[in-house]
Amino acid sequence: MRIAMIGTGYVGLVSGACFMKFGVDVVCVDKDESKIEALKSGEVPIYEPGLDALVAEGLTSGRLTVTTNLAEAVDGADIVFIAVGTPSRRGDGHADLSFVYAAAEEIAHSLTGYTVVVMKSTVPVGTGQEVDRIIRKMRPDLEFDVVSNPEFLREGSAIEDFMRPDRVVIGTDSARAQEIMKTLYRPLYLLETPILFTKRETAELIKYATNAFLATKVTFINEIADLCDQVGANVSDVARGIGLDGRIGRKFLHAGPGYGGSCFPKDTLALARTAREAGVPVSIVESVIVANGNRKKAMAERIIAACGGCIDGKTLAVLGVTFKPNTDDMRESPSLDIIPALQQAGARVRAYDPEGMVEAGPLLPDVEWCEGAYETMEGSEAVVIITEWNEFRLLDLERVKSLLQRPLLIDLRNIYDPSEMVAAGFAYYSIGRPEDSDAVVTEVMV
Ligand SMILES: NC(=O)c1ccc[n+]([C@@H]2O[C@H](COP(=O)([O-])OP(=O)(O)OC[C@H]3O[C@@H](n4cnc5c(N)ncnc54)[C@H](O)[C@@H]3O)[C@@H](O)[C@H]2O)c1
Numbered sequence: 001m002r003i004a005m006i007g008t009g010y011v012g013l014v015s016g017a018c019f020m021k022f023g024v025d026v027v028c029v030d031k032d033e034s035k036i037e038a039l040k041s042g043e044v045p046i047y048e049p050g051l052d053a054l055v056a057e058g059l060t061s062g063r064l065t066v067t068t069n070l071a072e073a074v075d076g077a078d079i080v081f082i083a084v085g086t087p088s089r090r091g092d093g094h095a096d097l098s099f100v101y102a103a104a105e106e107i108a109h110s111l112t113g114y115t116v117v118v119m120k121s122t123v124p125v126g127t128g129q130e131v132d133r134i135i136r137k138m139r140p141d142l143e144f145d146v147v148s149n150p151e152f153l154r155e156g157s158a159i160e161d162f163m164r165p166d167r168v169v170i171g172t173d174s175a176r177a178q179e180i181m182k183t184l185y186r187p188l189y190l191l192e193t194p195i196l197f198t199k200r201e202t203a204e205l206i207k208y209a210t211n212a213f214l215a216t217k218v219t220f221i222n223e224i225a226d227l228c229d230q231v232g233a234n235v236s237d238v239a240r241g242i243g244l245d246g247r248i249g250r251k252f253l254h255a256g257p258g259y260g261g262s263c264f265p266k267d268t269l270a271l272a273r274t275a276r277e278a279g280v281p282v283s284i285v286e287s288v289i290v291a292n293g294n295r296k297k298a299m300a301e302r303i304i305a306a307c308g309g310c311i312d313g314k315t316l317a318v319l320g321v322t323f324k325p326n327t328d329d330m331r332e333s334p335s336l337d338i339i340p341a342l343q344q345a346g347a348r349v350r351a352y353d354p355e356g357m358v359e360a361g362p363l364l365p366d367v368e369w370c371e372g373a374y375e376t377m378e379g380s381e382a383v384v385i386i387t388e389w390n391e392f393r394l395l396d397l398e399r400v401k402s403l404l405q406r407p408l409l410i411d412l413r414n415i416y417d418p419s420e421m422v423a424a425g426f427a428y429y430s431i432g433r434p435e436d437s438d439a440v441v442t443e444v445m446v
Pocket of ligand 1: 006007008012029031032035083084102103151152154262
């Protein structure tokens, strides 16, 4: 089997490399020449744990190739995946489908025999039908099917997520396309991964409903955290207490500075837009969008309050700027709201991120970038943890104290224990865990 992957970004490159591992021949296509040149010289243009080795294995064996030549890649492929970006359209929140439609037109020019065209990009309900229409109009003679196969991988654990997904969703009415998709995903079927065959529209909506639900869960616990701060409860214990309820589940209950990233912000907006157009507004999702936006903006005020109400002329050390750890992705990261607001309030910001500084540089132009966590702290008033990279979880607290002007740690990811921090002599601020709110007994086995 041979597949072509159009779009070699976070999803396209990971999916392409993983399909190669399934034993399929994969050609990854991107119109960005610098990306393809980098890949050809053995350099993976994004940071994703384990991806370098997988791509190197594919390139060396010849089972994974990369090119800018879409026509060549598509010619003779059994399956052509579309994995291009679908960012928010400026102004109205709708998904910008211009890359998808452009790719569909390019593909239509080059298809030869029967081909399954698979939408991997996250696209609003009805997009598959439109892509079908575009290709059919250009190539009325051609045999093909357009299938929806949304991707659920998370940046930072993308390979594991792809190789061991909770489920695979395939939306198509065509028995012929279904058989080909079954063959492709056979390695996962053998691992007893649930493979859900649905209508194309249903598959498209499953992706948006998933992301909107997860964004809602995050926003819910964030609001509960604010309530904890006011009433002396501890949000980590609340999250554990509700998460142990099998109907709720433990995941996505970590209070923090608000969700960011390449998916939740744009996908919630797009779903709200689709629902409004369909005359059935999703008011919960609309509230989530507003609450999350307000939260990200309010974070700087919290930091300023923790610093005593004024940061004018002060230096702050920021640890982590990417939207989450184990990625270099800066899209919609809370740091993009927080850091400029701190600077506007007069602070000098020194920052360090293990993988995100190249991406972040142009987006946060007035930051002083440092080589490591401790270097950011030299002469700083306080440390602010925005992203919970592992290397920030076990800082040498005595060293931190010796470097700071005063021992003040503002932890927007709740990675330290409040009582331990107080015992270590720190003024410590976290999210939804006010002083004295620690659990006395966290777990009792009977
Ligand atoms: N990033 C994630 O974690 C994630 C997870 C699940 C789903 N998705 C969805 O997957 C899609 C892709 O996301 P991403 O983060 O990989 O985007 P990305 O921006 O990292 O990559 C998209 C790539 O497509 C290329 N491209 C655009 N038009 C092209 C064309 N006509 N021909 C060839 N290449 C073209 C771009 O140059 C870019 O390299 C989006 O719809 C996104 O919502 C993303």
